[in-house]
Amino acid sequence: MVANNIHSVKILLVEDNPQDIEITQRAFAKGRVRNELIVVRDGQEALDYLYHREMFKDPETAPRPGMILLDLNLPKVSGMEVLQQIKKDESLKLIPVIVMTVSQREEDIVKSYNLGVNTYIQKPVEFETFMKVVNAIQEYWILIATLPPGVQ
Secondary structure (H helix, E strand, O other), X not given: OOOOOOOOOOEEEEOOOHHXXXXXXXXXXXXXXXXXXXXXXXXXXXXXXXXXXXXXXXXXXXXXXXXXXXXXXXXXXXXXXXXXXXXXXXXXXXXXXXXXXXXXXXXXXXXXXXXXXXXXXXXXXXXXXXXXHHHHHHHHHHHHOOOOOOOO
């Protein structure tokens, strides 16, 4: 059995809302999630990070994430477009993508799963509920699930 080094899994947070970024960072800190949380603020930055372009050219300073937390409502390139790019790319498609968004629209949920999202979560408004979601993500995706080889 191959064990993941749970603390080496880097998490890419793709989120444009400063309050949601802060809440996510606080929830990770309070929940004692020790995994590195890398933040990009729009869909174009996410793609630049994943493809080592622009300010993310150096793979040493922009390592491949082992998980992506993706908002759908993003400037420049939408979260749906980012998801589509990730899941059609052979080098990226095995990275688990968790959509965390305020959208409850059935068409967004269905489209996300059709594009290959691993999990779709509606963002909780209250911090304590958000903490429970972050803890559940950590427990399942970092501690329980076996990630594909090469996903870090």
